[in-house]
Amino acid sequence: MPRYSITTFGCQMNVHDSERMHDVLRRAGYTEAGGPEEADVLVLNTCSVREKAEQKLRSEVGRLARWKRERTDRVVVVAGCVAQQEGERLLKQMRAIDVVVGPDNIPELPGLLGDLALGGLPVARTVFDLDAPRFLVASPSSSSRAAPTAFVTIMKGCDERCSFCIVPHTRGPERYRSSDEIVAEIAGLVAAGTREVTLLGQTVNSYRDPLGALPRAPGASADDPDESEFAALLRRVAADVPGLARLRYTSPHPRHLTPSLVLAHAELAVLPRHVHMPVQSGSDRVLRRMIRRYTRAEYVARTRALVEAVPGLTLSTDIIVGFSGETEDDFAATLSLVREVGFKGLFGFKYSRRPHTPALKLPDDVPEGVKGERLSRLFEASEALLAAHLSGLVGTTQAVLVEGRDKERGAGGARGQGGALWSGRTGRHEIAHIEGAAELDRLGDVVEVSIARANKHSLQAELTEAARAAARPRQRGGAEPGPARRSLPVVAAEGG
């Protein structure tokens, strides 16, 4: 039986696509190899959003030429955004590549590999499914129990034209999944043990139900061009899947942060108190050149409305430094915005010119050294905000969704006395390491912890007495293994 291995670069959408590729390949009779060395088929799921990500692919394929020479029947597949962007050209440029497959062509992968095995020539399939968009769903049989957290795609593609961004080119126009399908997938995941779902889409909150089946959400305006049906979808998921503990989404566009979405956050307990809202720049001049279609003041007003409606809600963001024409004053405006909004998390990037983007017409005129220096100043500001935020949480009680076991030397360097060291996320998405929690034996529990210390990027926590007490009887009584059962106190509403 042929064995495959998948290496993933890039965003959560790519992580999700890789999971679907696992499914498609397993169903076609492939088995997963222990690693690339043992594989017959190696899939590189690529990212092209920044130049650095694309360079990674090129150096990886360079190394693979040797891997292929070891056995002539080995196959290299390039999937993802570089595949979509370059198509056939990749086959010509890099002889080690056998199959190029775009994000919308994942179901065709086994067929393409089959043709190749029969002596077919290297092939590229990069066709968008515009007429009948497909959204691949994890097959329930692929694993007996679901992970505590899962991604569910609700839309793909992007109709924005941000001048720096290659995504409209690599992922095509916006296509939406029906609300029935979305709810069914989430309900299936929750029945199998998933507690937290992250709705995925390139501009996730521009969602519209192709069935037209959603009632208008409270607060939604009929004549606001920025209004979507995203809030209506959130309400339907909350109502139809009551067993879901947390419902996150990524990545939204500030334009669609309308009053209906703010109201949904205020009213739905399942929405955690954290939103990632990419802003890209704090300068109106730069925002205009980026074609972001909002001003700094609009971004501030919209996020402020959200924080006022949901006290304690935290925001994180994406920022590009050194975009075409960015002056020191423009960058100072970005720094001041970061402080004004008080982001508790920030992904910062140096602008890199991408093929097929509108900004190719603009000069890439900020020197590399200046970009680097601005990025360091940006991180300095955001680290300070995060440090103050995390240390402010010491002594509070938080609800943590247990997502994994820390390695032998857990983050923060300290291991708990109880041996096991687990980690998870608070409702606001802070990473929490739980010490001395031998009682805890299940992924997917939402447990109450008290915060003992703040690390640089995470929290060190201990189970509260109540959580410990609730765990004990199960230990004595011979707990049944298996993550689907939960007897620790499940915190319904997010605390702290």
Ligand code: 5AD
């Ligand atoms: N250069 C640098 N950063 C970019 N991003 C997108 N395109 C570019 C580019 N050409 C960043 C944006 C986006 C994140 C996913 O990647 O900040 O939100």
